[in-house]
Amino acid sequence: MDAMADAADRLCIDLPAPSSLKTQVSMFENGRRIPGQDYQTIFCEVYHSSRTDLGLCVESAPSQLESLPRLPTPQSLSPKASPGVLDYLKSVFVQHANAEPLVGSRFLVPAVQSQMPLIEELCKDADGPMRDDVVRVGARYSEFLGWLHQDTGDSREAMLWTNRALDYASELADPALSSYVFQRRSNIAAEAGQAGYAVGLANAALREERKLPNQVRAVALRARANAHAMLGHDDDCRRAFDEARTFADRAAEDGPSLAPYCSVAYIDMEAANSALQLHRPEDAVRTLEASLTRWPAEQQRDRGLCLARLATAYAQMEDVEAAYKTGQEAAAIAQATGSARILAELGRLQVHLARWSKLVEIAELNRTLGTMKGN
Structure with a gap:
């Protein structure tokens, strides 16, 4: 109950008096009542886990961070995956990514989202090596779309699309891509005020850390550090940032990276933000x-x-x-x-x-x- 009270304070959720809270928790434990959405959010924060991990009834209280996006159904004949189509999608992606810091996210959301039905159609029939290429494009577009929604302040859509990116990454069995998407989920959860959940997602990003490129490992450690700062864990925060600097400093050892922006200067910038939290x-x-x-x-x-x-x-x-x-x-x-x-x-x-x-x-x-x- 003490942990629940601390989590509720961080999430700005009102809890009943201790005597009433004790009764509520007892009813949850005995199966006499299903926790509502606020209680589910608090339990996720306390246990650094998702609703699914905790066996909570997601159907009774749909999570803003766990639903799947609905895609429109194309009315025309479905296109087939080909090197030409993939080259087109990759070149458009690069243009959008380069434009985003200059023009802002809100203007790019419709353009990027409009590509997702095409990618979904390509995934239906693609097989062999071509399928891996299509799925990887789907992962990059979904993650980028999640980022665009995050920057416009829509945490729900941000997590929806980032979850979709994780689905694609899981099919590829690519530790680096999965780790990168997990740390992005951690960032979204942290900005939504769910610091405990964010720690758990950052830990998931580092589950296979020895297999990760230096820059991906560094950004995942940055996500862990940021979440610890929000929880007031100064020593854990400093330790994670020190590790992150070490791996960011080894960026020259990486080939093409999912996180080319992650330099020592970037880690220092993020550490400054955590210093404000602390x-x-x-x-x-x-x-x-x-x-x-x-x-x-x-x-x-x-x-x-x-x-x-x-x-x-x-x-x-x-x-x-x-x-x-x-x-x-x-x-x-x-x-x-x-x-x-x-x-x-x-x-x-x-x-x-x-x-x-x-x-x-x-x-x-x-x-x-x-x-x-x-x-």
Whole structure:
């Protein structure tokens, strides 16, 4: 019950008084009542597991993180897998991936999702080596679509499509691809506030860690570290980030990677975010300020996220002027890219600036953010 209370606090779920909670738990144990959706979410958090792993009745309370997406049924004759069709899908994927940091996720969701019925049709009849190629394309598109939905703030759709990517990866028996998708699921769960579930998914990503390329191993360790930071586990967080830096530093040993972005600098950036979770803003400021001096121009959306985190760090240090100026920069990028992740970070900034809300500058920032949120 103590663990349930801690989890409920993290998830912002109200629990009844201890005496009533004890009765509820007893009824669950005796099979007299099926846990509702909130209780199922809490149990998943406490045990770092999914509803399926815990044997809970998913049908009675559909999980936003475990359903499967429904695909439209094509009305025309089904196309067949061929090298030409696969080359087309691969080239379009590269174009979308290159465009995403510049134009933002919301404009790409319809374009990427429109390819999924075609991929699904190709999978129906493809066999032999050609099938592996089609399934791999399906995994990459599904994972990317999950990421696009995550960046637009739709955790449900993000997990739906990332689960689909894991299905494809499981058919291929590819440890690196499966690990990469598991850590993506961990990231989505963490951003949805389910830190315990996120730890479990990160652990799953590292189940066969000796078989993983260095960069994939590093991003999976980063996911574990981030989840531990959300749970307040400072030592576990530091340990995971130290390991992640070691493997990111060996990136030159990898061939083509699923995580080419994962450098030591990237790990340091993520460690700065975890430092904010653990109320160590000085550590975060040093890293984030240094990162911004060498930020690639084409990574505009991620630069906005970095600025929003830096603004939060300034606010934690009570540097109100720096927090305001940096927050305004981040807000402009959030507006241009439509990134819900930047906007969520700016929401965290607002909490830290609440006691200065009567200052003209902070009131102006709050108005800007309120307009962006539709308030």
